[in-house]
Each structure stands twice: as structure tokens, then as C-alpha cells.
Amino acid sequence: MVNLRRIDLNLLVTLDVLLAEQNVTRAAERLHISQPAVSVHLAKLRDLLGDPLLLPGPRGMRPTTRAESLREPLREALESLARAVAPAAPFDPKAADLTWRLAATDYTESTIVLPLLQRLRVEASQTRLAVFDLTPSRLVRQAEQGIVDVIFHTTENAPEGLRRRALFTERYVLVGRRGHPKLKRRPTLKQFCELEHAIVSQDGGGFHASTDDVLAQLGMSRRVVFSVPHFLFLRSALAGTDLVAMAPERLVRDDPALQTMLPPVDLPGFEISMYWHERVHRDPAHQWLREAIASVV
Numbered sequence: 412m413v414n415l416r417r418i419d420l421n422l423l424v425t426l427d428v429l430l431a432e433q434n435v436t437r438a439a440e441r442l443h444i445s446q447p448a449v450s451v452h453l454a455k456l457r458d459l460l461g462d463p464l465l466l467p468g469p470r471g472m473r474p475t476t477r478a479e480s481l482r483e484p485l486r487e488a489l490e491s492l493a494r495a496v497a498p499a500a501p502f503d504p505k506a507a508d509l510t511w512r513l514a515a516t517d518y519t520e521s522t523i524v525l526p527l528l529q530r531l532r533v534e535a536s537q538t539r540l541a542v543f544d545l546t547p548s549r550l551v552r553q554a555e556q557g558i559v560d561v562i563f564h565t566t567e568n569a570p571e572g573l574r575r576r577a578l579f580t581e582r583y584v585l586v587g588r589r590g591h592p593k594l595k596r597r598p599t600l601k602q603f604c605e606l607e608h609a610i611v612s613q614d615g616g617g618f619h620a621s622t623d624d625v626l627a628q629l630g631m632s633r634r635v636v637f638s639v640p641h642f643l644f645l646r647s648a649l650a651g652t653d654l655v656a657m658a659p660e661r662l663v664r665d666d667p668a669l670q671t672m673l674p675p676v677d678l679p680g681f682e683i684s685m686y687w688h689e690r691v692h693r694d695p696a697h698q699w700l701r702e703a704i705a706s707v708v
Contacts, residue, residue: 418459420492425452426464427489430482434471502695504535511700512541512559514550516613517641519563519683522661523578526707534703554688560697561704566682573686576701578708579661582680583622584671586663587655591670594655600631600675609637609654611645622657625676683708 425442429449432438439446457464465472474482515524524542531538543559550570553559564570566577585603587594593606610620618635626632637654639645642662649656650668657678663669685704691697 419455422452422456422459423485423489425449426456426478426481427485429453429465429472430474430478430485432471433465433468433474499693499695502699504538504699506537507535507696508537509696510539510541511561512543514543514545514553514559514562516545516563517643518659518662519545521643522659523563523683523704523708527704530703530707550686554686555690557688557690560687560691561700562686563683564686566684569684570686573688574692575684575686576705577682577684578705580680580682581659581661583657583674583678584660584663585655585674586649586658586669586671588650588653589668589670591653591655593653594670594672597672598675600629603675604631604633606634606655607637607653608633608635609639609645609648609656610635611640611642611656611658612638613640615640620657622676622678625678629676 425438428438428441429435432441435446435449435453439449442449453465460477462477463475464478465474467473513524520542524540528540531540543553545562545564547564547568547570550559550562550564551572554562554570554573562570562573563578566575569575585594585598587606593602598606604626608622610618610622612618612620616638618638620635623632623635637648639648642658645656645658646663646666646669648654649658650666657674658671660671663671685701687697687701
């Protein structure tokens with residue numbers, strides 16, 4: 412078997428043209444090199460393959476049996492290589508048939524993935540979308556291995572080693588059911604602390620959040636009576652009770668069963684970004700997906 416590391420690709424290109432033209436002069440013209448250079452290439456090919464390949468004939472050169480057997484496989488191999496190294500074709504979402512994979516929390520599912528899904532069904536209807544639970548300890552590995560294409564995460568404590576694009580900045584609002592008797596006007600700080608609060612504890616079962624840290628600095632505390640692991644369940648709980656919560660505004664602002672207002676306590680917000688691995692950074696399909704994501708938030 413020929414050692415591929417010994418083969419100069421230019422020699423194979425020359426052989427392909429020689430087999431097509433069967434004439435050194437015409438081959439040199441097509442290759443834009445001199446006739447002596449073509450002859451040198453042919454001599455190297457003969458030595459490499461152990462066959463004369465092309466012999467003098469009455470009307471040019473005649474391929475040997477070995478050369479004839481190489482004609483089609485060589486042409487197919489060069490065409491395949493040309494396709495492999497050609498610039499990526501522009502992405503056509505209407506013709507695309509692929510699966511995109513996103514890692515998200517229930518919050519980013521509601522605020523990003525849902526509007527994205529609506530756009531994909533219109534503009535890229537043959538594609539599929541899979542959503543994975545966001546597990547911080549596995550994010551970088553999942554991106555490296557192609558398990559997920561895009562990750563939605565807060566900029567704070569974000570996964571390292573990935574490309575990032577900021578999507579939006581979120582703030583917290585005070586939210587309760589529409590018609591809540593104690594939310595007819597913005598409560599004072601004292602009234603806020605006397606309300607019964609619900610929180611999202613993503614670690615499970617916690618009754619302390621960043622709001623409590625801010626209140627503690629003011630020498631105050633609130634009544635947290637309900638803890639849930641997901642934001643979406645929190646919305647349902649608020650709509651059906653007199654509980655209130657500090658919730659991200661985008662999650663609750665369009666819910667007709669809820670009302671929101673600025674809280675009497677200044678709570679820092681957060682930034683949401685999308686993350687992806689370098690391996691897909693220049694992929695036209697992935698670039699289109701990232702622009703689609705940015706357009707819906």
C-alpha cells in the first residue's frame with residue numbers, strides 16, 4: 412500500500428488532467444504550468460506507483476491498464492476532497508433538516524426558547540429542537556462533545572472556555588395575583604415584609620434568597636412560607652393564592668392572572684447570555700440560529 416504521506420496532492424491533480432487530455436502540452440495549459448514541469452510530475456508518479464501510466468502513441472499518450480483503473484476513483488476522490496475543503500454554502504433555513512439542542516432552565520425556556528420555537532416553525536419548519544436541563548457542572552463538556560449547541564446561562568458564574576453573547580438584562584419585580592387585596596398600591600418596606608412570600612429554590616427546599624440578604628442589611632426580614640424548585644410552578648401558585656414573590660419581570664409581565672409592581676427593596680438584577688463552543692462558531696447554520704435567538708428576546 413502506498414504511504415499517503417509520500418504523495419504530493421499536486422501529482423494526483425496532474426495525473427487526473429493527463430488522463431483526461433492524454434497530451435502533455437494540453438495538460439500543461441490546463442494546469443497553468445510548463446511542459447517540463449508536467450513531465451517531472453509524470454516521472455514522480457511513475458516512480459511512486461511503479462507503472463509507466465502513460466505511453467507515447469500516434470496521437471498523444473495512451474494510458475496503461477493501471478492508469479485506466481485509476482481514472483474514475485481518482486476523479487471521484489479529487490471531487491470529494493474539493494467539496495470537503497470548499498467554503499461552507501450559505502445556510503437555507505427553509506431547506507434545512509437538522510436538530511438543534513439547547514440547554515436551558517424553565518425560566519429561559521419561557522423567555523427565550525418559546526419565542527424561538529415560534530420563529531423556527533415559520534422559517535425553518537423542517538428542523539427539530541431539543542431542550543436539555545441546564546446542569547452547570549456538565550455544560551462545557553456537553554458543548555465540547557456536541558451534546559448541546561447553545562447554552563442559556565446568567566453571565567455571573569458562567570461556564571468558562573465558551574464563546575458568549577449577552578441577550579438581555581433582567582430585573583426583579585414584586586408579583587401577586589391580579590386583585591390581590593394588599594397590592595392595590597405599592598407596599599411600604601414594612602408592609603412588604605409582612606406579606607407571605609414564595610421563592611424559587613433551585614437547590615430544593617430552601618427558604619432564603621438574595622432578597623433576604625438585602626433585607627438583613629436593612630435590619631429587616633420577611634415571611635417566606637412557600638418554596639418551589641421551578642419558576643413556572645411559582646406562577647401557578649401565585650395566581651391561586653394570596654402569596655407574593657420577587658420574580659424576574661419577563662417571566663410574569665404578560666401573565667393576565669398576575670400583577671406586578673416595583674418592590675420597596677432594591678434587589679440587583681442579572682444578565683442572561685447564550686454560550687457556544689468554538690467548534691461551531693463559524694458554522695453557517697449555527698450562526699443563523701444564534702441570530703434567530705438574539706432576534707426574539
